[in-house]
Amino acid sequence: MMMSDIAKDRAARSWKKRGSVSSLSSHEFQRREIHGRTKDSVSTVSYMDEPSQRDDVSRLTVQMENTYQLGPPKHFPVVTVNHILKDVLTNYLQEEEYEPELCRQMTKTIAEVIKAQVKDLVIPRYKLIVIVHIGQLNSQSILIGSRCLWDPKSDTFSSYVFRNSSLFALADVYAVYLE
């Protein structure tokens, strides 16, 4: 029992730095398909790459020094990120038709790609959340909304909607400043 705790602690410490451990969760609703093969089934697949359990008691906390900064020295470039979103979505989805399997993989891939590109901008002390929705475009109706509780002077978001003849895709990036 002790051994595994120590091993977990070691693993936890190596993941501790604010690193790019991606937590991917994808939710997919599979409807009655046109040939009537699958009926109204909701399949939810969640992939979470969690490093270890949270044993707060035994963990050593890292003490940070004061930076005496009141706000972010470099703000999040919303316009640049808008362009990134537009480029990624257009490149990946311009020619594609909607297919359940393809789009399932595509949502996850696109989320990862966008995250990597925004990270490359190297905006210090910002945490990122990237959300991608892909759906089949037809006469159904969908509404997606969000509200955030944060500091509007330092935190912001960016989003882009892409449409082609058979599908639509919405990509959101939320950037939160680490105080």
Add this chain to the structure above:
Amino acid sequence: HIAFHRGCTSLQSHQQCMSCVDGVLGGEDYNHDNINQWTANIVEQSLTHLVKLGKAYKYIVTCAVVQKSAYGFHTASSCFWDTTADGTCTVRWENRTMNCVVNVFAIAIVL
């Protein structure tokens, strides 16, 4: 489900969000005129309840409501943050005419 951090369980927020969605959408059928209002209500109520938990977090709440139809829908999210301190929680709700997915992201404020 695993705890966010420092005692704030995602189970709590899961239950809160579930009850918010139930309160707003329970018993209703999909209606294009009201959908704006409902989404706004769900998100605002969830946020209010989360704030009442009184933890030092910034919150992002997203809600997607889809009419049930023969067509598919996928969502995925990817996050770059401190995995020891930040967390997320998702609530899926459905009835006869629609599906609802509510995502809560909680980001720790280091005081």
